[in-house]
Amino acid sequence: MEFDTIIHDGTVVTANEIFETDIVIREGRIVALAERLSGGATRIDAGGRLVMHGGIEAHAHIAQESAAGIMGADDYYTGSVSAAFGGNSTFIPFAAQHRGQSIDDVIATYDARAAQSVLDYSYHLIVTDPTPEALNHQLPRAFKRGITSFKGFMTYDLMNIGDDGMLNIMTVAKKYGVMTMVHAENKGMVKWMNARLAEAGLTAPKYHAQSRPELAEEEAINRAISLSKLIDAPLFIVHASTEGGAAIVQREKVAGARIYAETCPQYLAFTRADLDKPGMEGAKFICSPPVRDQRTQAVLWGHVRMGTFESVSSDHAPYRYDETGKFMNGVDIPYPKVAKGMPGIAARLPHLFSEGVLKGRITAQQFVALKATNAARTFGVTRKGSITPGFDADIAIWNPEQRRRITLADQHDNMDYTPFEGMELTGVPEIVINHGNIIVETGKLKAREGQGQFVTRAPVDMDARKGHLAKELDPSQNFRAGIRP
Ligand code: URP
Ligand code: ZN
Ligand code: ZN
Ligand code: ZN
Numbered sequence: 001m002e003f004d005t006i007i008h009d010g011t012v013v014t015a016n017e018i019f020e021t022d023i024v025i026r027e028g029r030i031v032a033l034a035e036r037l038s039g040g041a042t043r044i045d046a047g048g049r050l051v052m053h054g055g056i057e058a059h060a061h062i063a064q065e066s067a068a069g070i071m072g073a074d075d076y077y078t079g080s081v082s083a084a085f086g087g088n089s090t091f092i093p094f095a096a097q098h099r100g101q102s103i104d105d106v107i108a109t110y111d112a113r114a115a116q117s118v119l120d121y122s123y124h125l126i127v128t129d130p131t132p133e134a135l136n137h138q139l140p141r142a143f144k145r146g147i148t149s150f151k152g153f154m155t156y157d158l159m160n161i162g163d164d165g166m167l168n169i170m171t172v173a174k175k176y177g178v179m180t181m182v183h184a185e186n187k188g189m190v191k192w193m194n195a196r197l198a199e200a201g202l203t204a205p206k207y208h209a210q211s212r213p214e215l216a217e218e219e220a221i222n223r224a225i226s227l228s229k230l231i232d233a234p235l236f237i238v239h240a241s242t243e244g245g246a247a248i249v250q251r252e253k254v255a256g257a258r259i260y261a262e263t264c265p266q267y268l269a270f271t272r273a274d275l276d277k278p279g280m281e282g283a284k285f286i287c288s289p290p291v292r293d294q295r296t297q298a299v300l301w302g303h304v305r306m307g308t309f310e311s312v313s314s315d316h317a318p319y320r321y322d323e324t325g326k327f328m329n330g331v332d333i334p335y336p337k338v339a340k341g342m343p344g345i346a347a348r349l350p351h352l353f354s355e356g357v358l359k360g361r362i363t364a365q366q367f368v369a370l371k372a373t374n375a376a377r378t379f380g381v382t383r384k385g386s387i388t389p390g391f392d393a394d395i396a397i398w399n400p401e402q403r404r405r406i407t408l409a410d411q412h413d414n415m416d417y418t419p420f421e422g423m424e425l426t427g428v429p430e431i432v433i434n435h436g437n438i439i440v441e442t443g444k445l446k447a448r449e450g451q452g453q454f455v456t457r458a459p460v461d462m463d464a465r466k467g468h469l470a471k472e473l474d475p476s477q478n479f480r481a482g483i484r485p
Contacts, residue, residue, distance in 0.1 A: 317341020
């Protein structure tokens with residue numbers, strides 16, 4: 001057999017199994033799992049290491065302007081490099097529509113930006129302006145490009161699309177086999193809380209947590225799920241941060257609703273005490289939904305273990321701690337004017353491995369499911385997510401014993417801070433391979449800018465069960481007519 005690379009002597013961990021094998025790679029694909037093979041141009045000795053699928057980061061804001069016009073600090077080069085150093089081999093950032101912009105224009109814009117990526121990539125499309133033209137023509141075209149997830153916001157004045165807008169998007173999504181994602185927070189509650197806190201002069205970063213109460217997320221998650229159940233469209237709840245929200249997701253899953261969800265490292269690692277750091281330091285921890293408390297962290301870890309969440313995703317939203325980012329609207333500003341979001345694309349997996357696997361909260365197999373396999377299945381990445389012959393050779397080789405203190409420098413992003421600074425974590429992704437190419441090797445970047453490829457995704461959640469709509473109104477009538485990207 002001809003082949004390019006053998007990964008020799010590693011302990012392979014998949015979402016289901018742990019076993020010893022060599023992995024044989026040819027032309028970017030895994031071609032065999034075998035023993036005692038010799039040859040191959042490259043032989044990687046993975047003795048004493050864990051060999052896993054590379055991370056598939058399903059929630060990141062890369063080269064994305066906020067609705068208020070603030071460009072995040074990472075472009076597709078720095079963002080993908082940072083992801084790679086964090087053990088990811090593929091990522092799916094957002095491509096965000098500004099109101100008035102056509103979806104075709106959004107995709108063309110992000111295609112140009114993503115041409116810098118060192119990793120394979122796709123996009124989730126953020127829809128802020130679901131006009132009839134967008135719904136009937138532009139979104140179907142996006143689907144035919146292999147973009148099989150659309151996201152809607154229930155909060156933010158410049159982004160939310162209302163319950164009817166969510167229903168319209170879910171209807172198109174169901175028709176084609178697309179996943180709808182939702183940022184679920186009650187817009188009115190947040191607005192009202194902001195006004196009350198402003199009246200009382202309570203505008204320091206720590207009040208960000210109070211301004212977006214747990215109830216705002218719980219209510220919106222419940223409502224979003226109700227909307228999805230009306231038409232029985234699948235729904236993915238992003239960045240769930242509350243005990244109540246997670247409980248609703250769990251209950252609805254058990255009841256058979258087509259609900260998927262993620263939480264993020266910040267809700268497992270930080271609390272509102274971090275928002276109360278001296279001066280404006282707390283602004284480094286402002287993200288939405290806000291970080292909560294220690295009790296919530298423990299409950300969320302329980303849900304990570306129980307399978308309530310498909311993934312733990314970074315929600316990497318990098319705004320520098322300066323006038324280009326957090327303080328775009330000025331220094332010493334009230335919390336609502338601070339750019340919202342935290343970096344973490346390089347810290348997600350080291351944190352989840354160290355705090356999750358090594359502390360006995362999840363198994364190594366769950367780690368693989370939460371970092372890659374479930375995201376691949378949920379979002380239609382059919383040739384990635386598993387160490388299986390025929391699949392892309394996207395692999396991360398981890399040293400499970402190396403201990404280190406997190407620094408900004410080893411995030412390799414374009415940020416001037418990391419919220420994880422100083423945290424002691426064990427386990428380092430030493431070698432990261434995307435499509436058979438070594439991207440990162442023992443702290444060194446081996447990739448060329450632009451070598452990542454766009455990943456065409458397949459329809460998702462093919463199960464076309466009936467919702468509460470009359471048959472004549474059910475969008476899935478057209479669903480199995482063989483429409484494929
Ligand atoms: O605070 C965050 N997560 N910023 C990114 C925008 C969003 O809410 O998804
Ligand atoms: Zn061997
Ligand atoms: Zn969000
Ligand atoms: Zn986000």
